[in-house]
Amino acid sequence: MEGSQPFDLAVVGGGINGVGIARDAAGRGLSVLLLEQGDLAGATSSASTKLIHGGLRYLEHREFRLVREALAEREVLLRAAPHIVWPLRFVLPYHTGLRPWWMIRTGLFLYDYLGGRRILPGTRTLDLRHDPAGAALRPEFTSGFEYSDCWVDDARMVVLNARDAASRGAGIRTRTRCVAARRVDGLWSLQTGSGGAFRARVLVNATGPWVSTFLADAVGQDAPTRVRMVKGSHIVVRRLFPHDRCYIFQNTDGRIAFAIPYERDFTLVGTTDQDYSGDPADASSSAEEEAYLLSVLGTYLRAPVTAADIVWRYAGVRPLRDEGLTKAQEATRDYVLELHGDPPLLSVYGGKITTFRRLAEAAMARLRPWFPRLGAPWTAQASLPGGDFPWDGAETLRQELQRRYGFIPEETIRRFVRSYGTLTPDLLGDAARPGDLGAPIGAGLTEREVDWLVRTEWARSAEDILWRRSKLGLRMTEAEVDALRRRFG
Known part of the structure; x- marks a missing residue:
């Protein structure tokens, strides 16, 4: 038995809901253990569309509570993490024959x-012949x-x-799978695949698509x-347009x-x-899904985009509450918390990255x-690590860091700001020349950054760094x- 005292709370699952609950609980004074079978955000939580949004299309399904909660969270998260969250304007071209103008x-x-929008600008109409x-x-x-x-x-x-x-005192154990959880003498007794044993007063099942x-x-x-x-699949292609706005495209099947x-x-x-069965770890984008996304682009964009233009693809599986609806896109994205037994077990179903903080509050x-x-x-009211600067202060922070670390290229400093924010000096320390950062690995990644991610962010493989701690795998x-993989053995 690891540790003589039981934890107040054991959370199984290192996706956004699991870590959100662990953070909230630890900040309220509970002793917390989190067990994750792989890497943090190793499944659904790194396979989203990368949006903090209210969910405009959820209004069609009358999910007003979910939309209201999500809309309010946009600015809460923008203030809490301005290094990794920032405003984005969305362009919705009007497609005659689909949703009527008045409805949109x-x-x-x-x-x-x-x-209750205060920071983000509101909607405006566009003349796309001149915009x-x-x-x-x-x-x-x-x-x-155009909206925000x-x-x-x-x-x-x-x-x-x-x-x-x-x-705040939580124990974070990655690559530690919980293989058994049983109620013993009024406590939860947990066994891991590596032979570890833990006890907890309350168990939270935040395993995402593995919840059942x-x-x-x-x-x-x-x-x-x-x-x-x-299953939701995505593709990444070379830049399709020169501006920094996003497009939202309607399709004839009702999806966007x-x-x-x-x-x-x-x-x-x-x-x-798309409905999915099987192991969520095996989820991948299909040729059919990629063709579908390319066809949507072809409906709206002047320049053709083909399968040869795809440089990366990924897919994730969302565990949604089954309400018996016929279309996958109509299934609610709202979350459900099921509490049963004593000692209690709280299971988390559904949810979206936008509302993870409110979900954690509801769990507590x-x-x-x-x-x-x-x-x-x-x-x-609390910042996330590295986010203790104004929501619109990223450029000011970049300039400060550029003056301090002038030997580092601007593009790399910009990436540091958008990844680590005010934690960047913790990474760079007193480095005064390129050699102080260790050997270069590629795309601005150095030995020092790799070592720092291993030491502070539980990175244990090349993939952890290239596709989750960063997206340098694209570059x-x-x-x-291969050299980075060899570094991890």
């Missing part, structure tokens, strides 16, 4: 006023709308929550909520797709909604009877990637 305008009016956003579109798209949401580095959002939880599997295999009970597994400026030189396109509210001295909610050569 009404939806955007609600979107502007449901969430620069129209240059990339086919000539039949002459008008449209936010972009997020989803995997870094997970890691920063884990860092903050750890700074964990209940069946580790806990030995059936899931009380039916789960619908929905985004074309988002990505990592300065690329465009991210997604997502699909459900668990308050077991922790009568639980502290008050606190995360709404590094095959030889550079």
Whole structure:
């Protein structure tokens, strides 16, 4: 048995919901253990569309509570993490024959006023014949709308929550799979695949698409909520347009797709909604899904985009509450918290990265009877690590760091600001010349940064660094990637 005292709370699952709950609980004075079978954000939470958004299309399904909550969270998260969250304007070209103009305008009016917007600018109409956003579109798209949401580095959002939880005393154990969880003498007894044993007063099942599997295999009970597994796939292509706005495209099947400026030189396109069965770890984009996304681009953009233009693709599986609807895109993105038994087990279903903080608060509210001295909610006013600067202060921070570390290229300093924010000096320390950062690995990555990510952010493989702690995998050569892999053995 590792440790003589039981933890107050054990969380299984290192995605956004798991780390959000661990952070909230640790900040309220609970002793917390988080177990993750792989890497933080190793599945669904690094496979999102990278948006902090209210969900304009959810208004069609009358999910007003979810939309209101998500809209309000945009500016909370923008203030908490201005290095990895920033405002983004969305261009919605009007497509005759699909949703009528009045319906879109009404939806955007609600979107502007449901969430108490203070920072983000509101909706405006566009004449795409003269607006620069129209240059990339086919000539039949002459008008449209522009509104606000936010972009997020989803995997870094997970890691920063884990860092903050750890700074408040939480134990974060990656590559540690919980294989058995049983109620023994009024406590949860947990066994890991590596032979570790832990005890906890309360267990949280935040395993994402494995939520039902964990209940069946580790806990030995059936899931009380039916789960619908929905796969979302994305493709990344070379930059398709010169401006920094995002497009939201309607399609004739009722779905929508985004074309988002990505990592300065690329465009991210997604997502699909497709029912999925099988191991979520095996999810990948299919040729059919990629053809679908390319066809949406072909409907709207002047320049053709083909499969040969795809430089990266990824897919993730979302565990949504099954309400028996016929279309995957109609399944609710709202979250469900199921609490049962004593000692209690709280299982998390659904949710989206935008509302993870509110989900964590709701989880703590459900668990308050077991922790009568639980502290008050606190995360709404707290910065995430590296985010303690004004929401619009990234450029000022870049200039300060450029003056201090003038030997580092501007592009790399800009990446540091957008990844690590005010933690950048912790990474760079007193470095005064390139050699102080160790050997270069590729695309601005150095030995010092790799070592720092291993020491402070639980990075244990080349993939952890190239596709979750950063997206440098888009820029590094095959030889550079192989060298980094050899470094990890």
